[in-house]
Amino acid sequence: MMPATEPTQVPQAEPGEAYALELRGLSRTFTLGSGFLRQGRTLQAVSEVSLRVPRGQVMGLVGESGCGKSTLAKMLLGLTPPSAGEVLIDGRPIVGANQKALARHVQPIFQDPYSSLNPRQRIAQIVGLPLRIHGIGSPGEQAARVAEMLDLVGLPGRAARQYPGQLSGGQRQRVAIARALIMRPALVICDEPTSALDVSVQAQILNLLLDLKEAFGLTYLFISHDLAVVEHLADRLAVMYLGRIVEEGSREQIFNAPRHPYTRALLASALTPEPGLGVPDIGLGSAQPDPSAPPSGCAFHPRCPVAESRCARQRPLLNDADGNGGSRIACHLA
Ligand SMILES: Nc1ncnc2c1ncn2[C@@H]1O[C@H](COP(=O)(O)OP(=O)(O)OP(=O)(O)O)[C@@H](O)[C@H]1O
Ligand code: SF4
Numbered sequence: 256m257m258p259a260t261e262p263t264q265v266p267q268a269e270p271g272e273a274y275a276l277e278l279r280g281l282s283r284t285f286t287l288g289s290g291f292l293r294q295g296r297t298l299q300a301v302s303e304v305s306l307r308v309p310r311g312q313v314m315g316l317v318g319e320s321g322c323g324k325s326t327l328a329k330m331l332l333g334l335t336p337p338s339a340g341e342v343l344i345d346g347r348p349i350v351g352a353n354q355k356a357l358a359r360h361v362q363p364i365f366q367d368p369y370s371s372l373n374p375r376q377r378i379a380q381i382v383g384l385p386l387r388i389h390g391i392g393s394p395g396e397q398a399a400r401v402a403e404m405l406d407l408v409g410l411p412g413r414a415a416r417q418y419p420g421q422l423s424g425g426q427r428q429r430v431a432i433a434r435a436l437i438m439r440p441a442l443v444i445c446d447e448p449t450s451a452l453d454v455s456v457q458a459q460i461l462n463l464l465l466d467l468k469e470a471f472g473l474t475y476l477f478i479s480h481d482l483a484v485v486e487h488l489a490d491r492l493a494v495m496y497l498g499r500i501v502e503e504g505s506r507e508q509i510f511n512a513p514r515h516p517y518t519r520a521l522l523a524s525a526l527t528p529e530p531g532l533g534v535p536d537i538g539l540g541s542a543q544p545d546p547s548a549p550p551s552g553c554a555f556h557p558r559c560p561v562a563e564s565r566c567a568r569q570r571p572l573l574n575d576a577d578g579n580g581g582s583r584i585a586c587h588l589a
């Protein structure tokens with residue numbers, strides 16, 4: 256599939272800036288305000304996350320519910336300020352960047368398209384809104400670009416005149432994808448984009464996202480609690496546990512030779528008879544700990560089948576496993 260028009264030019268990065276997205280020590284703390292017992296307590300949703308995503312690649316970000324994936328996504332989109340650390344998109348820090356300018360380079364696709372689509376607007380208006388906000392093209396050019404985009408995401412021409420309520424869940428997600436891509440962003444943050452869809456529709460949307468990535472040369476950060484979803488999509492994977500990355504590596508390494516005990520548990524749960532149904536039961540007895548009172552040392556130690564006594568005392572650093580930057584792991588036994 257090829258777009259009929261050239262993608263909008265994005266500013267060229269300086270030589271050597273190979274990354275579409277770079278996170279440096281990114282953290283986000285929430286203060287829990289309400290309730291007598293919570294008063295003044297803090298919750299570290301994201302802790303010192305450093306990650307690099309080369310242009311044109313898909314980075315999968317996986318972890319259980321509540322591990323901080325969406326909080327991370329919101330920081331990358333400029334929707335939530337970081338408590339510490341830096342986000343660079345195409346080598347440029349986004350802190351202090353104008354929200355409108357940022358929207359030209361990075362766009363989200365969220366889990367529930369319905370809540371973000373105005374039910375009283377026709378699909379053509381919804382998809383064309385970013386062009387109007389940014390004053391791109393004449394009304395005729397905007398309409399042509401909307402029609403082209405709807406065609407690219409596999410919607411019939413008549414959808415342009417319909418309302419969100421007249422479409423199926425899969426079609427609504429296609430509308431959300433069309434709206435996200437109409438500005439030809441370089442980076443797309445996909446936060447569980449298929450979790451709310453029927454299983455039969457999920458594969459269609461994942462294939463569409465892959466086709467569009469090739470057609471537009473996009474870079475994706477693809478968030479999912481389900482390893483099965485990212486298996487066919489991601490070039491690399493980062494595994495998060497209680498706000499921290501515990502392992503990062505190529506898809507092949509993570510799926511064929513996972514090193515972190517948590518990654519192994521996640522993989523085992525993805526191989527159970529009904530993968531992708533809700534939060535994985537990782538079969539380790541205890542549930543995920545409260546993020547506002549994380550365990551000492553390695554936060555995974557209460558659930559880790561191979562924990563040693565030092566694991567409760569010392570937090571393992573995220574180290575370069577092979578000395579070539581290809582794989583990182585945070586475990587004393589690695
Ligand atoms: N605005 C907020 N105020 C306080 N706590 C918050 C806020 N937003 C998120 N949290 C907490 O931060 C932690 C991470 O939440 P987040 O939504 O980022 O997780 P997630 O990995 O996206 O989960 P899910 O898979 O369920 O979407 C959770 O413990 C959540 O309760
Ligand atoms: S550091 Fe210890 S508790 Fe943490 S994953 Fe490794 S072995 Fe398990």
Ligand SMILES: [Mg+2]
Nearest residue numbers: 324325326446
């Ligand atoms: Mg989330």
